Amino acid sequence: MDSSKKLELQKAAAKVRMNVIEGTFNAKSGHPGGSLSISDIMTYLYMYKMNVNPENPKDENRDRFVLSKGHTAPALYGALALRGFFPEEEIKTLRKADSRLQGHPSMHMTPGVDMSTGSLGQGVSVAVGMALGAKIGGKSYRVYTALGDGEIEEGQVWEAAMFAAAKKLDNLVVVVDNNNLQIDGSIDEVNSPYPIDEKFEAFGFNVININGHDFDEIDAAFTAAENCKGKPTAIIAKTVKGKGVSFMENQCGWHGKAPNAEQYEQAMNELKEALSCLK
């Protein structure tokens, strides 16, 4: 990835993060922590990697994305708005009764959302089904899904992993957003899923460990996934929960809590400053 593209993505990611804060602040609820940790990867997928078309969101040859960690919908919406699937202004309607932006993604309500998710562990299976469909139909599109590191405590994730490897779904990329925090504490304290990479390897995946906030590493991993034949790829992205907003970083308490007016101001100022520094 050349440096100008990288800079462009870094700026876009800052805007996605602002959308996360804007949405959850206006909704007075939602999940900013995990939205901010996955923001760079959402940005990379929708602003660079995926073959999608806001003019034709249901194009049958498009790449697919399933947000298995559905509670971090604000990051998905932030990226979709930036990509032009709906007006960015609409982010302020998040979670309101007359909004198209549901608390968890709804495929029939929001343009660009490929699958309704929210119940943890299921989205990855749906992505596996999509990847299988592409193989059966001889289609070349690719399927991406993002999971939380707490989410992988769900047994269904491993049912899906076993199936994906057994069916040699090399058109599938599973991203684990390894921010190390879940609602009740750090994931190793609650019910440790570590070592995550070795588990996916044992299930037959091509596994790549990266820093989930570094676009060079993100791009290298997704490119390597494309070049890996006969196996699905798992990208274990080491991330920081709340990334980009100082008081939210690595704080479990910001899993499912919206900023108040004062916190909103501070968060937006920090993100604006980060954006202005990107030159």
Place this chain on the structure above:
Amino acid sequence: MSEVIKKATRDGYGEGLLELGKINDKVIVMDADLAGATKTGVFKKEYPDRFYNAGIAEGNLMSVAAGLSLTGYTVFASSFAMFAAGRAFEQIRNSIGYPHLNVKIAATHGGISVGEDGASHQCCEDIALMRTIPGMTIINPADAVEAKAAVLAAAEYEGPCYLRFGRLAVPQIFDEAAYKFEWGKGAQLTEGTDVAIVATGLMVNEALIAAEELKAEGISARVINIHTIKPLDEEIILKAAKDCGCVVTAEEHNIIGGLGGAVSELLSEKLPTPIKRVGVNDTFGRSGPAQELLHLYGLDAAHIKEAVKEVMSR
């Protein structure tokens, strides 16, 4: 009199799939390591490239089927009713029902006629569970002819559908050449004005036997076959309740939440009518030969007749 043909509705399912294999190249069949028992194995043998085994992982089966349907396929996902509607309820609710996807959950081994395997495998709660999911169509065929026709109809329908089939070979009621499946429609099988017997699944045949025997006692029973439990054909039931003045429901399912529940809800809201529900009386099953269990749990013509007399005496 010609000999009665006996065949399980799961065999009708297998035959329906075979037919679909020939005429519909968008049909994909999935199973969870029960292909021999559910009869999806019949399809697998002929169309191995369109069959996928999820192994013993029913939750994943349902969500993968959902994803597959999103790429343009009509997916039949099979397991036993206990593990499809039961174990994978939440996957069906969230991955299939909520996004209203084109997945046919084809569950075999519904009810206590599973027999010797016992209570852990005898699902009498599936219809109740599926009824609570908005937009879910529920079909429970009465014989193998109806089962096959329902499978073909389900493939034509765009949306989620729960099909319930049985393990036990049951008498064939319908003539295959003449039978026509009408989606969402009940069918009146006998004329009658004293009592309406609203039945589904293998209890339809028992209702017909009961009606025949009641006739000899001077009671005229109208038998209605409800293969589509949701959406319920309200019109045919309301008319029968109005004409007959009392209703008996009959199903191989808990009397709570199934056909009896659905008919009770309908009548209590729109046309309060004396009703008696014949079914599994809110209890778990047990091991034993299927036919013996059906009698033991009151799922036969004799118990329908008793219910008729009780409800008529009110």
